[in-house]
Amino acid sequence: MSFAENLKKLPRISHLAAINLLDADGNIVASIENKPGSQGSVAVYNHLAQTYGSITAEAAKKGLEIFAEHSEEERAHPGKHPNIARLLAIEAGQPTLRVKHVFAL
Secondary structure (H helix, E strand, O other), X not given: OOHHHHHOOOOOOOOEEEEEEEOXXXXXXXXEEOOOOOHHHHXXXXXXXXXXXXXXXXXXXXXXXXXXHHHHHHHHOOOOOHXXXXXXXXXXXXXXXXXXXXXOO
């Protein structure tokens, strides 16, 4: 399935302003805003957080499946999709990240 098809199956994210990713010490290592160009990433990371509790290697693997053709594009052109690159790094052994939802007002 394509990313667009996978995205239709994920929970809605209109209640979110952003997703913050935190390291083991609670430091924000990345923030993904719910805005055009990154809404798909917010939806994927939100789904992974709801399903796995945090972004573990198992969650990263599932996220890469959801991103579908974009994951392959990131593998072929590293750095093109930073939110996918992060999942590849976690799948390869980088530390798990916690997810903190930032709710829209």
